[in-house]
Amino acid sequence: MASLKTDVVVLGAGIVGVAAALHLQARGRAVALVDRAATAASETSFGNAGIVQSEAVFPYTFPRAPAEIARAALGLDPRVHIRYASLPAIAPWLWRYFLASSPRGRLATAMAMRGLVQRSVAEHSALAEAAGAQSLLRGGGWIKAYRTRRGEDLALKDMEETRPFDIPSVALDRNQMLALEPHLGEVARGGVHFTDPLSASDPAALTQAYARLFVARGGHYLIGDALTLRQSGGDWALDSVEGPLRAGAAVVALGPWSKELVDAFGYRIPLGVKRGYHMHYAPKGNAVLNRPVLDLERGYLLAPMTRGLRLTSGAEFARRDDPPSSVHIDLLEPSAREMFPLAERRDAVPWLGKRPCLPDMLPVIGPAPRHKGLWFDFGHQHLGLTLGPVSGLLLAQMMSGETPFADPAPFRADRF
Ligand SMILES: Cc1cc2nc3c(=O)[nH]c(=O)nc-3n(C[C@H](O)[C@H](O)[C@H](O)COP(=O)(O)OP(=O)(O)OC[C@H]3O[C@@H](n4cnc5c(N)ncnc54)[C@H](O)[C@@H]3O)c2cc1C
Numbered sequence: 001m002a003s004l005k006t007d008v009v010v011l012g013a014g015i016v017g018v019a020a021a022l023h024l025q026a027r028g029r030a031v032a033l034v035d036r037a038a039t040a041a042s043e044t045s046f047g048n049a050g051i052v053q054s055e056a057v058f059p060y061t062f063p064r065a066p067a068e069i070a071r072a073a074l075g076l077d078p079r080v081h082i083r084y085a086s087l088p089a090i091a092p093w094l095w096r097y098f099l100a101s102s103p104r105g106r107l108a109t110a111m112a113m114r115g116l117v118q119r120s121v122a123e124h125s126a127l128a129e130a131a132g133a134q135s136l137l138r139g140g141g142w143i144k145a146y147r148t149r150r151g152e153d154l155a156l157k158d159m160e161e162t163r164p165f166d167i168p169s170v171a172l173d174r175n176q177m178l179a180l181e182p183h184l185g186e187v188a189r190g191g192v193h194f195t196d197p198l199s200a201s202d203p204a205a206l207t208q209a210y211a212r213l214f215v216a217r218g219g220h221y222l223i224g225d226a227l228t229l230r231q232s233g234g235d236w237a238l239d240s241v242e243g244p245l246r247a248g249a250a251v252v253a254l255g256p257w258s259k260e261l262v263d264a265f266g267y268r269i270p271l272g273v274k275r276g277y278h279m280h281y282a283p284k285g286n287a288v289l290n291r292p293v294l295d296l297e298r299g300y301l302l303a304p305m306t307r308g309l310r311l312t313s314g315a316e317f318a319r320r321d322d323p324p325s326s327v328h329i330d331l332l333e334p335s336a337r338e339m340f341p342l343a344e345r346r347d348a349v350p351w352l353g354k355r356p357c358l359p360d361m362l363p364v365i366g367p368a369p370r371h372k373g374l375w376f377d378f379g380h381q382h383l384g385l386t387l388g389p390v391s392g393l394l395l396a397q398m399m400s401g402e403t404p405f406a407d408p409a410p411f412r413a414d415r416f
Contacts, residue, residue, distance in 0.1 A: 004220070006032045008399070009238055009247035011226035011261070012378075013037070014045035015207045015385050017253030019392035020377050021214050022127065024251075027400045032220040032247065033211070034240055040211035040221070041204040044255050044384060047278045047351040049301045049312040050200035051142055051292050053386045054121045055167045057110040058158075059361035060315070060382055061101035062094070078335065079299025081328040083318035090317060093272035096359035109361050112410035114165055116390045119405070121198055123389035133209035137198045142292040143177065145184065145191040145339070151297045155192045168195045183287040187338045191293075199292050202306045203385055226254055226261055236373060249373040249399065256320055256356040258378035262413075265371060269364060270416055271379055272357050274315035275322075277350040279329045280308035284341035298335040308346045311336050315355075324352040357381040358416075365391050365411040366398060375399060376413050 010021040013035035021033045035042070063069050071077045099105075128134050146155045159169050170176075170193045177184060177191050200206045215221055224240030229250055231237075236250040252258050259271045283289070292303035299314040313328045329350040336342060358364065358379040368374035377395045380387045394411075397404045 003244045006030045006247045008249045010251045012253035013040040015388035018211045019388040023392040023396035034222045034224040041207035044353040046204040050203040052198040055194040057113045059109045062098040079314040081316040086318045100359040115406035119390045120386045131209040131213040136206045140291045141195040143191045144294045145188045146296045251375045253377045256354040273320045273354040277313045279350045280346040282343040284343045287341040300332040369414045
């Protein structure tokens with residue numbers, strides 16, 4: 001088989017890899033996108049909640065208040081689910097997450113995240129237009145709904161915290177919320193409406209539309225195992241089903257599987273996962289949901305999707321490759337039925353995704369410190385759909401020697 005030669009090989013065809021490939025291609029690079037699956041977005045980018053969260057400057061942090069930690073540890077907080085048998089294996093990562101979740105760490109993450117998330121809507125809109133996929137993205141923002149006085153205080157406190165970051169949001173009482181979402185249940189007392197975010201009616205279809213754009217523009221999509229990546233002369237070499245591939249540069253965008261590859265090159269980057277599930281439901285009668293709604297105190301989200309109403313769970317703390325379980329969805333479903341009139345389930349079993357997370361909840365974007373031509377773009381935590389296109393832009397600018405639109409220092413691989 002003849003060897004294929006290209007400028008850059010991007011490893012991983014989730015939203016992060018696909019978007020990076022498009023931004024490199026836009027700079028005149030010949031790009032190959034390699035994934036072990038025949039279709040883009042077959043893993044974490046397949047089943048997320050679909051929100052382009054332009055408001056998400058503050059990360060989800062490890063709780064610091066002892067009472068909150070105790071509630072989560074005892075399984076009394078529906079926002080998290082812990083696989084106790086896996087705790088010894090994941091405890092070192094959780095400890096680092098706890099340490100990075102100090103008020104100072106949280107603010108540092110927000111300052112770094114600001115430039116990225118605020119550009120996310122513009123970058124998605126441009127890609128969706130070029131891909132002819134505008135119909136998969138809707139405006140109208142999303143709503144953080146609360147049930148109790150305590151929830152209201154929390155929601156308004158969060159809203160206040162985002163004020164210095166110029167994030168448009170509106171506090172809604174129950175009647176104002178019902179004007180936007182008439183079918184929400186009586187448990188919903190009010191909410192905060194983030195008005196600017198977009199949301200996808202099918203996040204996998206959106207990423208696949210971006211991947212088709214990449215191919216239409218002359219890019220190669222190849223099936224191959226990223227773990228065959230090796231240095232060869234001054235190049236990078238890889239085995240694909242279409243034969244050997246050589247490239248001047250390689251980008252690791254393998255989401256939660258990036259760890260194996262960077263470990264193999266001697267980098268000790270503390271990449272963990274926060275797992276999450278989804279389940280689709282039919283609406284009851286003529287009930288309609290116009291935009292995603294988060295049930296703040298119960299920690300799940302309901303999003304209108306092509307396939308039905310998608311319930312997505314918060315974080316499950318387990319080993320990446322532990323078998324899936326239906327426990328978290330089963331636990332959340334009664335709360336979701338109080339929030340919105342849901343009829344029957346539409347999936348036989350819950351879908352499981354694995355959010356790739358670094359302890360400081362910032363992705364790694366930039367050069368590998370000790371290997372020329374090797375670049376990293378992974379660890380996009382709860383926000384990979386949001387950040388894929390913007391981090392692809394930042395990476396492509398760095399790889400092309402352009403002035404990056406945001407300071408890349410907080411995303412360095414050697415920050416740990
Ligand atoms: C329940 C849930 C809800 C979420 N909601 C949102 C949301 O509303 N908004 C948002 O912005 N984000 C959300 N996220 C997060 C988002 O889905 C992820 O951050 C994002 O999908 C990560 O994308 P990725 O491209 O880095 O990884 P992935 O999509 O996992 O892509 C990695 C790719 O690498 C490939 N791969 C792995 N190993 C190999 C190998 N050895 N060789 C070749 N290929 C390989 C895989 O096949 C896969 O295609 C949510 C996540 C979950 C789980």
